[in-house]
Ligand SMILES: Nc1nc2c(ncn2[C@@H]2O[C@H](COP(=O)(O)OP(=O)(O)O)[C@@H](O)[C@H]2O)c(=O)[nH]1
């Protein structure tokens with residue numbers, strides 16, 4: 001989860017930093033890393049390529065200006081962040097309201113995207129603000145969708161207009177029109193129309209959705225899309241926008257660990273804002289959308305400063321001191337040290353706190369995922385440890401000698417793929433480089449805060465924010481055993 | 492199908508295609524095509540790389556190599572009913588797939604019991620009952636909020652008594668990141684196994700899922716040892732390439748595909764059809 005753009009870029013950026021100046025070749029390789037990271041986050045290819053060319057243009061411009069005193073690597077990250085924010089933040093707004101109530105909201109989207117659940121959440125949210133919403137059950141296709149909405153309505157205390165029992169029987173256009181008339185008569189000030197899931201390529205059902213829309217002329221037609229959607233998000237969003245017409249977007253299942261590149265794909269292709277996030281199964285799990293948070297999530301940048309603080313606590317005093325000694329004495333950072341750091345990382349305290357700092361993942365959900373993440377981390381740590389333990393002492397001290405056949409042997413010995421070994425070596429090299437740079441007084445990489453530099457989350461945390469964070473002096477730990485203290489604090 | 496002409500030389504076998512033909516391939520575009528099918532940038536690059544290096548390999552062949560398992564039949568119980576646990580994230584198509592798979596088996600003359608162990612989502616039980624009624628399956632379910640493990644246990648017990656051939660257990664959708672819910676899934680399996688061996692755990696994956704699919708498969712496997720994938724909603728514009736990475740990395744075979752909301756829109760996985768789908772645009 002941490003293995004995002006920043007970890008990817010740390011390698012490239014370490015190189016950039018050492019030279020202190022960016023040139024067009026560096027820029028290209030950085031752009032390549034950004035491209036891969038965005039694709040891994042499920043941002044649609046065409047959107048990625050547009051974004052990259054814009055960042056390239058602005059990057060080259062920045063190069064020609066040769067502003068002194070500004071870290072060029074930071075500049076590239078800032079540019080990409082700005083560009084993403086531009087897309088996500090376009091036309092940001094809240095729910096549209098009618099001049100004359102009721103305000104009509106129509107939900108549309110693929111099967112299983114979470115429309116019915118969302119209808120309930122939206123209704124509850126409106127109700128809590130003193131409104132009198134009505135839910136209208138227009139999904140007459142999916143078995144027992146009407147009943148699902150009725151139960152939800154009962155749970156949240158919002159009336160549901162459901163004249164048809166559904167399961168393939170009844171005309172959704174008629175139900176929508178009658179629902180509207182009912183709302184007007186009963187003076188509801190909001191009406192939410194739940195519709196059946198449909199595919200963008202289903203011409204008949206798209207026509208039907210448009211007919212529902214014409215019958216009720218919604219003030220807001222919201223496209224509901226699953227945060228875990230891949231490349232198809234652009235096609236579907238485009239299809240719904242052309243066939244039905246979309247005013248805004250709701251992103252669902254945001255409590256997953258997907259990087260949610262679909263958010264960017266959809267807003268980019270239809271040019272309409274995301275209004276809300278659906279973040280869990282309970283009716284209360286519903287939030288307004290913040291472009292900034294989402295940009296960071298897609299890029300994989302958490303609250304890096306605090307992350308660094310946490311990691312520092314996890315390193316126990318002794319190994320921290322030993323590392324520091326090595327560091328100042330100018331000794332090379334070896335696999336032995338790396339292993340030690342990995343093990344320290346394993347001891348790291350409350351991951352839930354860290355999770356709470358990750359964009360798009362508020363504290364409560366973070367807590368629920370706590371153990372989960374710990375185990376993921378552990379398995380990764382164990383994997384790395386197994387690989388390192390399959391190295392000869394000589395290889396651990398002098399990793400440069402690890403050639404192809406040695407990699408093969410290490411892979412066999414540790415029971416992992418060569419690619420896994422390669423990845424670890426890459427990460428290690430990046431860490432080693434970072435350590436060297438630090439010693440040479442470069443800008444503070446993670447290690448300055450006691451952050452294990454080889455780990456993706458840490459060495460990866462060198463976004464603009466991280467660099468800023470490290471301008472603060474590093475505080476010395478107060479307690480004898482920071483790991484223990486972190487535990488105690490966790491309670 | 493434009494892609495077939497564009498990369499036509501990649502479809503020929505080595506003896507048919509002169510080596511130099513590959514010089515004309517737009518590798519960038521090939522990678523783009525694969526990325527658009529949700530293979531992910533790394534796997535797409537790897538496939539292109541393989542094709543560059545091995546001139547004997549066809550594009551089809553390279554993709555087929557990623558489908559590492561050959562056995563795609565349902566695992567059957569040696570004696571007694573074959574118990575199949577169906578799991579997945581919210582809205583992926585579990586209940587629908589249980590209904591359709593049940594119908595498929597019933598059409599083969601098997602007696603099928605479906606168990607509604609989704610006691611969480613509103614009207615989930617009724618949804619499965621509707622499906623069961625459509626194809627003459629026997630349906631067992633618990634009340635809303637009942638312990639899903641107990642419901643599953645009771646359902647399997649009933650199936651044993653009736654001497655059913657298959658028991659399909661539908662479970663509540665859950666995100667793979669929710670520790671507690673994943674534990675609950677493990678518990679369902681353990682409790683059921685007190686009664687009968689679980690032969691098959693099918694993970695239902697929405698075909699439009701992106702790179703998060705692998706994380707889903709990893710976590711569900713960690714919780715309940717997934718033995719097969721059901722890839723749904725392939726009737727849409729999505730191509731379902733993220734399942735390829737799952738089969739490749741975790742060795743979990745894709746066993747079935749869902750291609751619509753009708754009872755017949757469900758079939759055993761065909762590698763050829765799937766790969767052609769990946770490459771079509
Ligand atoms: N087009 C299409 N829709 C499907 C397919 N499988 C399931 N669905 C729809 O996806 C939605 C969610 O399915 P459901 O079975 O309730 O998902 P569950 O929450 O995983 O049990 C429903 O609207 C289904 O009709 C499929 O293969 N194709």
Ligand SMILES: [Mg+2]
Pocket residue numbers: 585586587609615661662663664
């Ligand atoms: Mg279900």
